[in-house]
Amino acid sequence: MSDNLSELLGRKGIQENLFDKMGKLAVPDGSPSDEALAQLAEEFLIGKANTFGTATFYDFLKPENKGKKVYVCNGTACVCAGTQEKVIEKLTNTFSKEEIGHMTCLGRCHENAAFHYDGKNYSGDAINQLNNIVEGSEKINKDAYRVAATGPAILTRDFTNITAYYQPFLDALKKDSAAVLEEIKTSNLRGRGGAGFPMGMKLEFCRKVENKVKFIICNADEGDPGAYSDRYLLEQQPHAVLFGMLISGYATHAAYGIVYIRAEYPESVAIVQQAIDQLRAHGLIGENIGVSGFNFDFKIIQAQGSYICGEETALINSIEGQRPEVRVRPPYPAQKGLFNKPTVVNNVETLAALHFIITEGGQAWKNIGTERSSGTKLVCLDSFFNNPGMYEVEMGTPLSVVVNELGGGFKAPVKALQIGGPLGGLVPVEKIKDLTVDFESFSKQGFLLGHASVVSVPEDYPIMKFIEHLFDFASYESCGKCFPCRLGTKRGQELSEKALTSEYKIDRALFNDLLTTLEEGSLCAHGGGIPLPVRNALQYFDDELKQYFN
Template sequence: MSDNLSELLGRKGLKDNLFDKLGKLAKPEGTPNNEAMAKLADEFLIGKANTFGTASFYDFLKPENKGKKVYVCNGTACVCAGTQEKVINSLKSKFDAEEIGHMTCLGRCHENSAFHYDGKNYSGDAISNLNSIIDSDSNLNQDTYNIKASGKQILTAPFSNITDYYQPFLEALQKDSADVLEEIKTSNVRGRGGAGFPMGLKLQFCRNVENETKFIICNADEGDPGAYSDRYLLEHQPHSVLFGMLISGYVTHAKYGILYIRAEYPEAVKIVQDAIDELKTNNLIGENINSSDFSFDFKIIQAQGSYICGEETALINSIEGQRPEVRVRPPFPAQKGLFNKPTTVNNVETLAALHYIISNGGEAWKAIGTERSSGTKLVSLDSFFNNPGMYEVEMGTPLSYVINELGGGFKSDVKAVQIGGPLGGLVPVSKIEDLTVDFESFSKNGFLLGHASVVSVPSDYPIMKFIEHLFDFAAYESCGKCFPCRLGTKRGQELAEKALTSDYKIDKKLFTDLLTTLEQGSLCAHGGGIPLPVRNALQYFDDELRQYFN
């Protein structure tokens, strides 16, 4: 993307933000009108093609979204549970077909039957009360799920109060920021969004760049179907995330924190804003906090429906108001990120870990878990479990314990679980005993821990249909910047669909070449990651898939 365009889009700062304005313009009809977008282009001194190009990318800005009134979740967990056809049929009794859109995913994987109406999410039995939902401002959007810690309770620990909770932050302001950073590095806390990169190093890279303007971004665009750990933290533990951003700002010398929260989590946006307002009331944000030299403030940017924005450079482009295409690296965001300024992007759960580290020291966090995967991890269990919900476990915990003891086993026959989102590995139930919840165990066995979201594939769900679903998701959500991903994911979907609906046999060598091209040629992990679960399927479900290949 053009450096000049980034500069133009950043000249008004965060308060007057193009992407934010596009979202607000879209609210009345589902898409911003052409005249308003042309005015925005003039206001920001950019070409009209830029505003039109941006709006046409997102699910909730594009012209096709005009007139949509209700949205049905089409995430993998809901698809595998088989609940969504009934939801759609029920909605058709109240809405025209063209008024029904889709969202991926609503984070209601623990009970499915998920849909979105009038700024709220619903799931479970809510669809049976459609009249009440439409006719009144009911509380039927509320959901409950198991929340439990096995071992050390950190991320799920009850919130105390503002004064006590933020005391470690005020104490940190009295220390040299370099020493505070060393505690984070000592902890060896690794990114919980999927890559597992050491957080301390990421912060240090940003700290080492001289610039008066720096940004801390919380990547709350939790798009992995099956994952709702970020949603849990945003809605139940918002101060843990804000605390982590404040500390990140202090050690990097950043003054601005941005929470990029997905449109599919409307309740989270309000809860986090309320928490920010609480900080402001208690003088914990703003200029020269607690008479120190540190100033910091927050802004929430509400996403508009695009999975690729989970990739940090696409997310940065999105905040700027550009099409969320992945950037070529180097330069990395720590050197040239948002509006060309040094930027650190961290996942919600990663930031939430800092309260314990700053309160108890890096060694205390490092003492939990394994040598290379320290601390605790949130695991999301879907509706196929007897005890679906959110579980905090120490790294290194046997996966079998999580599934059979915490989750209570499966309600019905399951042949595989996909862990870590659509780009995560497809784990046959026969391999569950071999895995522990940590980065190394999953990698060694040919899988990916990622978000640690668990989506169950029932025994009667065809694996080839699952492969087609993964390719379809990846093709739809591709940013389109690189050919291998843009074309390869669509070719994979077409091959799988043709094999499912006709006598066509896929050439296995051609299919393997396609997967290799995606892995080696894609610009980011979106195209590069989708072959992993497909290869797992070919390896462990050969008997079932053999009929589709020659």
């Protein structure tokens, strides 16, 4: 990372943003022109190699994206459901093969058959209405999924109105910001994006750094296949997210909030922007909010197709307009983040929890759940369940309750659940009874709760094929910064594919060395995390896999 480059890219402030401009320039043709990239380099006083290097990284900026008109979801939930080959087949009746691209994932895991066309996402039976979609029907892209809470409805409670909802924020502005931070620390709210790091500690680290400019970033790059809880919050509870960012800004003395929303969620961008406009109309953002002396404003940055941007330092590089490569830590973002300024990055669900904590008090949140995993958690169930949807459960709820009572069991035979995204553990169905929905239970059993997205692996889906799919995904989405991840994930994919398509047997010692190298040598959790589900597969499905090893 170049400190000088970060300074140059931040010279114009967040409103005049290089990455944002690249995205807008790509809209007409699918990729910004060479001339436009050269002009941006001159405008931001950086080299042409920097703008070209950035544009060629992202799915929806790279030159190969030119001419693409429709995109098919290739996320794990849709792949395991087996719906996408038929989607592609039907799309080829209207579009040429060169006009069809891919996206991962569209957050339509509850009904699959997902694809994207003309700025909108579609799923379920929509592919059978393709002619109407191309002709511009507005309502076909709407989806519906079950939303319910087993205990207290906190993240899923109904929105009231702007005035009532934001009164706790205005009340908080009358208190010392240190007292507001203490409530968050008391709650023991842990990050819902996967790592489970205490939010209060992050905010405190940033608060203690002296700097006139600080940033609060909402990481809405929910790239884990099987997850759509962030999409729910962005589209149905946007004010919960914005409230959380405002409180975070007050607690850390930050004046800028950036909502980084993945390109695969186009509807979310419009809905969150509408919510921001409502706040502005009510005088709840801008300068001297509530005559408190606190200033805060928002900027939406739409991502351009890269799973690695879910990692906080890659996300920061992305917003700056650099290639989204993972940064070496320390320094941590709370000390030196966006444009070299103190920055706090939190997941959507983490931020949304702050409304309850500020309204009811940190202890009220702490009283829910378990001692070390407090509060509630959103869990997403895919289309293999009889009751697919998103459920809010208290931390510590038995996984068997989620699967059998809330989800209603499976529609078809399932042999494993991948929980927590591509880097999450692979849980065989016989282990469901041993797990509870909290960080400690999953870790103790050798799995990872992560985002709590649930992808079902049907009995007739080969585990070796699943391993190859994971390595292929990890290889494609690697930022390329470190050798273990960039090379190791590709070697894993090649070994798996060779074993599937020939008589080749994988050497177990060699394969174990590869996994260990990924775990211990990767710069971030992308390369370091992909061995977990692979090791789970080797542990629990050896009878099925042993034909591929010697």
